[in-house]
Amino acid sequence: MSDITYRLPQEIRLNGAVPGxxxxxxxxxxxxxxxxxxxxxxxxxxxxxxxxxxxxxxxxxxxxLGSGIAVTSVGASAPKVVAAVQEAATHFTHTCFMVTPYEGYVAVAEKLNELTPGDFDKRSVLFNSGAEAVENAVKIARAATGRNAVVVFDHAYHGRTNLTMALTAKAAPYKQGFGPFAPEVYRAPMSYPYRDGELGGKEAANRVIEMIEKQIGADYVAAILIEPIQGEGGFIVPAEGFLPELVTWAREKGIVFIADEVQAGFCRTGSWFASDHEGIEPDLMTTAKGIAGGMPLSAVTGRAELFDKVQPGGLGGTYGGNPVACAAALATIETMEEWxxxxxxxxxxxxxxxxxxxxxxxxxxxxxxxxxxxxxxxxxxxxxxxxxxxxxxxxxxxxxxxxxxxxxxxxxxxxxxxxxxxxxxxxxxxxxxxxxxxxxxxxxxxx
The missing domain is CATH 3.90.1150.10 (Aspartate Aminotransferase, domain 1)
Structure with missing residues (x-):
């Protein structure tokens, strides 16, 4: 930290009544x-x-102590990020990657494929928000498996769009009055060590597996979607062994394992991703928040063979992978590495x-x-x-x-x-x- 020079005094200073x-x-x-x-x-x-x-x-x-909800991990005005945004905006702010592509998008995809867990052939697609990334991860899983059901967990938070509200557990304020919600979403019990008593990780995972097999049917499940550390649900760290057991079972059943790292990703948990702590290799990973130093950007990264099942034009969006946001992401990752x-x-x-x-x-x-x-x-x-x-x-x-x-x-x-x-x-x-x-x-x- 000695090599960080701050632009503003790093102090608490109140001039009078708050708000002023x-x-x-x-x-x-x-x-x-x-x-x-x-x-x-x-x-x-x-x-x-x-x-x-x-x-x-x-x-x-x-x-x-909020970082804009885990977004400004490198600070809200990190010098390299500011310089990259200024330089990118000087040339062009938008062309739409689906119309006239540009190197920044490709460079971010290359970096994500390199940094995310798993030594296998990967692809990355860029979007604007965490909810958008989660929606597209579900789309990819359904297209790749030909199945419909998505399993999510108690205390989960995945976004505020219609599908991600269905995926999210907490009703108020996120879901109340906004239904009906997207179908084929099934909720399983989360490993919550503080409230699970003596239930270990493998036992908690087997509780989930039994629920899926009895109430849904493994052959009907397209994806298991989970935050490796739950964010809005209460920063719940599952018991050791819970995630690896679910990953192993999902692979055996042809179920896509999706790690939602929107809040936990990009150095936040002491590693590049929360999945790293137990050595799991998600089939798909969603990222956002800390990815671009405050600029709106998100991504889905994962196995190339899953993406190959999606038809041309099936993924994308007008602003997805905006060139200024891509420049910010590359500068953010460089700052994380350097510091x-x-x-x-x-x-x-x-x-x-x-x-x-x-x-x-x-x-x-x-x-x-x-x-x-x-x-x-x-x-x-x-x-x-x-x-x-x-x-x-x-x-x-x-x-x-x-x-x-x-x-x-x-x-x-x-x-x-x-x-x-x-x-x-x-x-x-x-x-x-x-x-x-x-x-x-x-x-x-x-x-």
Missing amino acids: PRSEELAARRTANVPGGVASTLPVYAADADGGVIVDVDGNSFAD DLSARARHIEETAREKLGSLVEELDVVGEIRGRGAMFAVEFVSDSDSKTPHPTAAKQIAAACAERGVLILTCGTYGNVVRLLPPLTISDDLLNQALDIFIEEIRAVAA
Whole structure:
């Protein structure tokens, strides 16, 4: 990290009441023009961001432990990304790859084929958002297998489009009132060690396999779709052995195994991808968020023979693989390699565990501390014996942290999890200060 030079001071700085007058003015304009269905975590409006800070329009500087939901892993204005975007936009902002292709798209595909797990012939196709990537992964699996059913999991989050709402587990706010949803989606129990008792990974996988064989029929299943570490569902890390057991069984049954790495991918968990931690090789992988340093880009990468089953014109989209976003992605990956941000994510995890680890034994409200790398979370409960979810605690802590200049996000099926997703470029001093404030607010709620 010593070779990172920050453009903005890496500090928490509050000039007065939050939100300030300029943010309140913008909030009034927003109310008059933007529907209430679009919600925001902080009541302030961003004017600048760099490294681990977001500066609002009133000059307040917040420690960013959200990264725009795991997007700005290299920071929101990483120099190489900014330069690449400027250079690309100088030449052309769009031609549509399906009309007049360009090298940037091909170069991103080459890099994804190289970085993703699996020593087999791969292809990559580019889109705009994580939900779009997931939809297309399902399309590819169905085309390749000639089957219809898709198996997803409790606590899963895969997007807000019609199909991905069906794939997503949590009703409110993501699905409520928006049905009917796409058919042939079946939900299986997730491995959730904190709430599974003594159920090991292989046992949890066999529970899923039995459910599929008895309730769906393996020969009817096109794909198993899973987040190797669940994101919105609560940063749930499945028990060791769960993922490999499912992959092995899926291969035996001709089922396409899809890893949704939209939130966990690109160094976030201390490796290039969360799938790396247990050595699984997904048939297809979806990526987005951290792929392009804040520019909209997503991808499906996987076995060439699966893509070969899709007819020409069956995949694509007007903006998919936008040339400016592709330039940003190449610069983002180069920055991750140069600064070894996987190692940085592991360092962030070590720091968080050291600071937060004792709270589980000390405070009854802290149920579990879990995660990998800079994808870290605290689950709050009413008491450690019943493990009753305590969403009020999570909301109170997040709100109190925001008032003190620390942006944190909640998540979880029960709304009782606080997730920590700092930019991987956050300085140690700022990270420690933000975590200290977080801990103080946990103690205040516990008291």
